[in-house]
Structures are given as structure tokens and as C-alpha cells.
Amino acid sequence: MSHRSFTAGAAALSAVALSLTLAPAASASGGDDQVNQGSCSAASTWKLKAGPDDGRIEIEGEVDSNVVGQIWNWRILHNGGVSARGTSTTSGPSGSFEVRRRLVNTAGSDQIGWRARNPKSGEVCRVD
Secondary structure, eight states, rough: OOOOOOESSSSSEGGGTEEEEOOOOOOOOOEEEEEEEEEEESSOOEEEHHHEEEEEEEEEEEEEEETTTEEEEEEEEETTTEEEEEEEEEOOOOOOOOEEEEOOSSSSSSEEEEEEEETTOOOOEEOO
């Protein structure tokens, strides 16, 4: 299982595990996104994208299991707390799901994590 962290500052967004820093762009969208990906505890893969969006942080979490119809419980973590949670079902043709949310960009560094769990198989995907 792969563990990684995202840190978002007020003017820049950086992925600690990748040691990359994005250019200051608090009101930009698109080009300054940081993408991190890895393997889940079984055969699935995860991807987490974070980037500045009009003074906020846009988060996109994705799980790709290559199996259509799986139910996954997911959470987006922000500064140690749960910012959003829900349930998604993988769909075709790729057997994946994606979650998009916009988070408040707090002063200083923001710790962002993503967790998804398939309750039927017990497989876990996480970046924290």
C-alpha cells in the first residue's frame, strides 16, 4: 500500500512526497495541478489531483478497479479532519469512479488526504 501526502500553501501547492512546488496562483485553475498516484492494497489503483481554483483547492480523487459495479466508501481529509465523504460505484467501461470537491485554502499549509475502501472486498486505497 502506498502512502503519500499533499501539502497546500496559501500561494503554492506542493506534493511533499514528490518534492514539487507549483507556481503561485491563488486564483488560477488548471495548469498548476499536482497529480499523485499509486496502488491500493489489492489490484486497484488510485489517483489524487490537487490544484488552486479561484482561491480554493480543487481535489479530484479517483479509484480504478477495472471492475464495473463495485461500491466504494470514500473520504477526503483536510488538516486532520474529514472534509467530505460519500459512496461511489465504479462504472464502465473502465471500472472506475472519480470524486471532485473544492476545499477552503486555509492560511499556511493544508494537509490533504484521500481514502477509499471497498467494504465487500476490504481493499483500501489511501494517500495521507
